Amino acid sequence: QTPPHCTGGTRLGSPGRAACCSGRRCGRQQAMSSVNGTLFLNYQPQVDVRSGKVVGAEALLRWNRPGQGPVPPDRFVELAEDIGLIGRIGAWVLEEACRVAAAWPEPIAIAVNVSPSQFRLPRFYKGLVGALGRSGLEPWRLQVEITEGILLNDTEETLDELKRIRAFGVSIAMDDFGTGYSSLSYLQKFRFDKIKIDRTFVNRLADDPNAVAIVRAVVGFSEALGVIANAEGVETAAQAEVLRAEGCLEVQGYLYGRPMSSEAFVRMLYAARQN
Ligand code: C2E
Ligand code: CA
Ligand code: CA
Ligand code: CA
Secondary structure (H helix, E strand, O other): OOOOOOOOOOOOOOOOOOOOOOOOOOHHHHHHHOOOOOEEEEEEEEEEOOOOOEEEEEEEEEEEEOOOEEEOHHHHHHHHHHOOOHHHHHHHHHHHHHHHHHOOOOOOEEEEEOOHHHHHOOOHHHHHHHHHHHHOOOHHHEEEEEOHHHHOOOHHHHHHHHHHHHHOOOEEEEEEEOOOOOHHHHHHHOOOOEEEEOHHHHOOOOOOHHHHHHHHHHHHHHHHHOOEEEEOOOOOHHHHHHHHHHOOOEEOOOOOOOOEOHHHHHHHHHHHHHO
């Protein structure tokens, strides 16, 4: 068994020249340079709301900073972007997620988060195709989760790049749907495979009729567009019940499983076979 740390091909221990400090080691760079060996991925199940079956998993990055414990990923992804490390970290995440998912006992999907600055790197597409090739994972099993931050600038080029990825067979999900400024206009411009309804809406489903109305609307136009609606951050049976009643297809959240190691996730898949 490969230990769950950052090894495979990508050395993060020597970031070299960072954008923020042109060669000299600043405090932030030193913080990140101890990353090697402590980065790992967790996997959170994505569940078909009607059958209760696990249909996929989202890979979520974890960093235990030596002596300080876990650092929230959104915070250190931002840090990695600032010091120019996001390309290497993102490439490692893709490589690792594809490698791990290729060994799962069911041919289910693996969703990987890609930040805007990682996506804009010219080598992103090549890295993605390479990770698929090296792992043997079929392209249709990989899903790239992007936020609308990706679509804010350079829209034509970005759309072409998204189309190229999708033409290769990889699916694209719009993450955190409804939290930005122009989510709807992006749906018009690009054919996403999945819309992930942000958990700020899901949170309030049991007691806020406005949240129910919003989810109903998103599910409605997802159906019309032929896009899968996924509700994130489902924590209670009451929220799940509303989502089922509204026809949301896919759910994800602590109610179904917290982000976990690949080993725990595989045990979950086997346990589901028994039922
Ligand atoms: P996200 O993509 O929206 O991921 C969902 C977040 O919600 C995860 O937080 C997950 O642990 C959390 N979550 C899942 N179910 C529940 C629930 O029922 N209740 C609550 N309260 N939270 C739930 P996490 O792992 O802390 O990640 C935060 C963000 O960091 C992610 O938000 C994503 O934007 C970013 N991130 C994580 N891994 C990566 C990565 O590999 N690459 C990039 N670029 N960003 C990543
Ligand atoms: Ca996500
Ligand atoms: Ca999200
Ligand atoms: Ca987020």
